[in-house]
Amino acid sequence: MTRMDSSPHVTRRHVLVLTGAAAVAAGTGLLPSIAAADKAAVEAAIKKAVGDASTMSGRITLDLPQIAENGNTVPIGIEVDSPMTESDYVKSVHIFAEGNPNPEVASLHFTPANGVAKASTRMRLLRTQNVVAVAKMSDGSVYRETVEVKVTIGGCGG
Amino acid sequence: MAKPRIKVPKSAAKGEIVEIKTLISHKMETGIRKDRDGNIIPRQIINKFTCTLNDKMVFSADWYPAVSANPYMAFHLRASESGKLNFTWQDDNGETYSTSADFNVS
Amino acid sequence: MYAKQLIALTAGAAALAGLSSSALTDGSWGKYQVGDIRSGYTFAEPETRAMQDDDFENPAMLVLDYGAELWSTKDGDANKSCEDCHGDAENSMKGVGARYPVFYGPWGKPINIELRINECRQNNMKAKPYKYESNEMLGMTAFLKYQSRDMPVTVDIGGPNKPFYIKGKEFYYERRGQLDMACKHCHEDNAGNMIRANLLSQGQSNGFPVYRLKWNKVGSLHRRFRGCNKQVRSKPFGYGSDEYVNLELYLAWRGRGLPVESPAVRN
Numbered sequence: 001m002t003r004m005d006s007s008p009h010v011t012r013r014h015v016l017v018l019t020g021a022a023a024v025a026a027g028t029g030l031l032p033s034i035a036a037a038d039k040a041a042v043e044a045a046i047k048k049a050v051g052d053a054s055t056m057s058g059r060i061t062l063d064l065p066q067i068a069e070n071g072n073t074v075p076i077g078i079e080v081d082s083p084m085t086e087s088d089y090v091k092s093v094h095i096f097a098e099g100n101p102n103p104e105v106a107s108l109h110f111t112p113a114n115g116v117a118k119a120s121t122r123m124r125l126l127r128t129q130n131v132v133a134v135a136k137m138s139d140g141s142v143y144r145e146t147v148e149v150k151v152t153i154g155g156c157g158g
Numbered sequence: 159m160a161k162p163r164i165k166v167p168k169s170a171a172k173g174e175i176v177e178i179k180t181l182i183s184h185k186m187e188t189g190i191r192k193d194r195d196g197n198i199i200p201r202q203i204i205n206k207f208t209c210t211l212n213d214k215m216v217f218s219a220d221w222y223p224a225v226s227a228n229p230y231m232a233f234h235l236r237a238s239e240s241g242k243l244n245f246t247w248q249d250d251n252g253e254t255y256s257t258s259a260d261f262n263v264s
Numbered sequence: 265m266y267a268k269q270l271i272a273l274t275a276g277a278a279a280l281a282g283l284s285s286s287a288l289t290d291g292s293w294g295k296y297q298v299g300d301i302r303s304g305y306t307f308a309e310p311e312t313r314a315m316q317d318d319d320f321e322n323p324a325m326l327v328l329d330y331g332a333e334l335w336s337t338k339d340g341d342a343n344k345s346c347e348d349c350h351g352d353a354e355n356s357m358k359g360v361g362a363r364y365p366v367f368y369g370p371w372g373k374p375i376n377i378e379l380r381i382n383e384c385r386q387n388n389m390k391a392k393p394y395k396y397e398s399n400e401m402l403g404m405t406a407f408l409k410y411q412s413r414d415m416p417v418t419v420d421i422g423g424p425n426k427p428f429y430i431k432g433k434e435f436y437y438e439r440r441g442q443l444d445m446a447c448k449h450c451h452e453d454n455a456g457n458m459i460r461a462n463l464l465s466q467g468q469s470n471g472f473p474v475y476r477l478k479w480n481k482v483g484s485l486h487r488r489f490r491g492c493n494k495q496v497r498s499k500p501f502g503y504g505s506d507e508y509v510n511l512e513l514y515l516a517w518r519g520r521g522l523p524v525e526s527p528a529v530r531n
Contacts, residue, residue, distance in 0.1 A: 069309040069531045070477035073226045084236070097224055101190055104222040108233075113216040115175035115236025121219075122226040124188075152461045161329060165320040183326040185480070227480040228323040 099129025331403030340391025432514025441498025471528025
């Protein structure tokens with residue numbers, strides 16, 4: 001998509017944007033503009049949780065289903081690469097959801113006593129969306145990871 | 159109703175990393191659902207989970223309405239000292255649910 | 265015909281939407297498959313199956329624990345607990361969950377576990393019956409069926425149960441509701457196909473009561489029947505009604521040989 005942004009070929013780009021929107025609408029049953037509004041809410045929530053520190057990629061592994069059978073109970077596993085010693089450990093991991101009514105899901109607070117920064121829980125996802133995890137280390141650095149989860153809606157189970 | 163369920167290994171070798179699993183019965187009412195008459199059902203969730211070992215905090219979590227009903231939380235612990243693990247869950251209504259387990263390090 | 269078209273259409277739509285399931289792949293499902301008979305477990309997503317695989321991750325166990333507590337709690341005017349008469353449930357209740365519904369002489373018809381629990385409560389404990397879908401009833405039923413975990417479903421459809429088995433079978437094949445659909449249209453003709461975004465199972469009963477993700481809690485087989493009936497726009501029958509007990513008997517026979525999985529986890 002970044003390559004498309006610099007392309008002067010408006011008609012082709014137009015087609016791509018339209019098909020993209022159609023795909024999202026088909027997957028979620030909602031217009032993409034709503035997801036965009038929630039994206040801003042997630043950014044604000046991240047700022048509230050970890051401050052202005054710039055986020056780096058890496059170190060976080062998110063274990064989420066590609067397709068969640070039911071949005072009521074989506075298992076999430078989180079692991080952050082860290083020695084978990086008194087001088088170098090993961091302080092907290094904050095989980096956010098871009099397509100939920102509220103961005104916050106959970107904040108997990110670790111200590112060196114954990115040995116590993118690895119935890120799992122279950123969350124609600126209203127629709128297909130990105131799940132964002134932000135990890136704050138004891139030295140103040142912040143890491144970030146995003147994973148998309150498709151949520152099945154409709155049918156007899158939905 | 160039901161007591162919280164916790165899974166803690168009875169004993170662990172010093173330095174071993176063990177997984178602790180917890181499960182508690184709670185509807186985790188989001189505060190955005192409506193009843194049949196169209197009135198908002200007030201939010202009532204467990205908003206905080208904590209685990210201490212010999213009164214020292216080892217793990218805690220803040221929960222929001224997006225945490226599923228009957229919340230499940232699993233985390234790890236490096237076996238360093240024997241003692242009592244205390245688990246607490248704080249409800250929006252002011253109630254605290256708790257349970258404990260012995261943890262033996264050999 | 266309408267039902268078939270509906271399912272074909274929705275199956276097509278789901279395929280277009282790019283949905284897939286690992287449960288669609290062929291292969292052996294171990295204890296969860298007996299010949300062509302497949303447990304609902306084999307139609308579930310891996311994450312849902314994982315939730316059932318470990319009792320410490322299965323949220324239904326919270327309600328089962330409550331049932332275990334009630335087993336040894338004195339109740340009613342007779343001031344007796346289940347345990348006072350039946351002793352250790354692990355011994356006395358083993359196999360019960362695999363063979364119910366059974367023919368119940370005093371009523372001249374089959375009885376399921378839920379109704380049997382209430383018979384005991386009223387006649388022997390002189391206690392108030394549990395509400396069918398209460399945590400008490402779900403907990404006790406889950407606890408009792410758990411004592412038969414992994415035992416094969418072996419319901420008796422002969423003798424006095426036979427006419428009721430036939431009635432249950434007739435119900436299964438009978439069209440009902442505005443959608444004019446029978447149980448068999450989804451669960452016999454189209455098991456393994458998608459209905460909108462969901463994979464249709466064989467509608468087996470061996471895991472009930474189940475923790476259902478949609479419900480956010482444990483629910484009974486009759487609750488599931490009612491849901492199915494409502495989805496074809498037909499008037500549901502009552503909890504514990506003759507119609508549903510007969511259907512329960514027939515379904516148990518359809519799932520004969522499958523292991524008791526109660527309390528299972530389903531979508």
